[in-house]
Ligand SMILES: *[C@@H]1O[C@H](CO)[C@@H](O)[C@H](O)[C@H]1NC(C)=O
């Protein structure tokens with residue numbers, strides 16, 4: 443009886459609480475602001491946002507409101523693409539650029555265009571290609587507030603060519619590049635270049651797995667044991683001729699390719715689907731990976747790009763960007779040049795040579811780490827930093843152990 447009473451009073455409390463909340467909510471601010479307050483609150487809950495005090499919350503609310511208004515007024519007109527709220531919606535575009543578009547450093551040395559581009563004689567027959575459907579793309583990763591897009595871009599290209607050459611999709615370590623590729627131009631969370639990352643992987647004799655050398659979203663010191671434990675090797679890389687979409691198409695038809703683009707526009711910050719047609723500037727500031735191409739039903743051609751901002755940005759973490767803009771006739775040259783650099787291709791492909799992951803850590807914790815990684819991939823989970831991830835891993839592990847020890851005994855359920 444006591445137990446029943448306790449359960450009943452819990453129910454009663456919940457009901458009462460709901461009524462009270464409804465009453466007070468209706469007496470807050472009237473009209474649009476009130477519903478925007480509610481949306482901000484829901485958004486905060488969804489992305490686990492916490493503000494330090496009322497002043498900061500008020501400030502962030504104003505930015506959120508202005509972003510939401512932009513998103514809605516843009517979506518109300520018909521475009522090739524649409525916008526939506528995501529984890530960046532309480533940031534101004536300036537803040538967003540400073541935090542998330544600081545990772546691609548333009549090379550200080552001029553890029554030598556190869557005399558004989560590897561793929562110059564490739565003829566591309568297919569109108570659509572998606573390397574995901576061929577198993578050459580790992581799940582979307584999340585770089586967090588660390589300007590290491592260059593590492594994610596080069597790792598994704600390496601993961602792709604390894605799967606194509608060796609038949610195994612192995613998630614590889616961005617953290618190794620951040621921690622260990624520090625003797626050239628690359629600067630970890632402060633930015634870097636994909637060509638230098640490829641050079642590092644070649645000189646180092648390969649790169650370790652994500653599981654063995656996991657991501658921390660922060661600079662760290664190089665773990666030389668892990669650095670010397672390579673799962674995948676590449677034998678070389680090559681730049682695709684700049685500003686040539688035809689060359690890029692040939693390269694992407696053979697393998698995923700690292701590319702740089704300009705992501706500075708507010709619409710890039712809130713891109714949520716469709717084919718992104720700009721606007722954009724010519725300042726290359728972000729690295730991603732081209733993993734396919736296609737043509738829309740209305741004839742618009744696009745590149746399919748993998749980003750590293752988690753799955754809540756973009757189209758589940760991906761973006762389609764307009765392609766073959768240089769084919770447009772009758773535009774002024776300046777406009778064509780500007781649009782080209784939207785897609786702005788300083789491109790690299792990594793060509794891998796053999797070897798496979800044989801040295802993954804043995805033992806229980808490692809396999810639990812692996813299961814956690816797989817679980818994260820399955821449910822599209824991303825953690826803000828290594829500490830959060832470690833904390834969640836411990837909870838995951840404890841829950842898994844409970845599940846398994848429970849299931850090991852015979853029960854009704
Ligand atoms: C509120 O937090 C902001 C940002 O952390 C800080 O700059 C400001 O001084 C705080 N204001 C008050 C009244 O505590």
Ligand SMILES: *[C@@H]1O[C@H](CO)[C@@H](O)[C@H](O)[C@H]1NC(C)=O
Nearest residue numbers: 557558559560561562563564
């Ligand atoms: C492409 O074909 C031309 C003409 O046959 C040849 O000279 C050139 O070496 C080829 N390029 C490559 C990269 O194989």
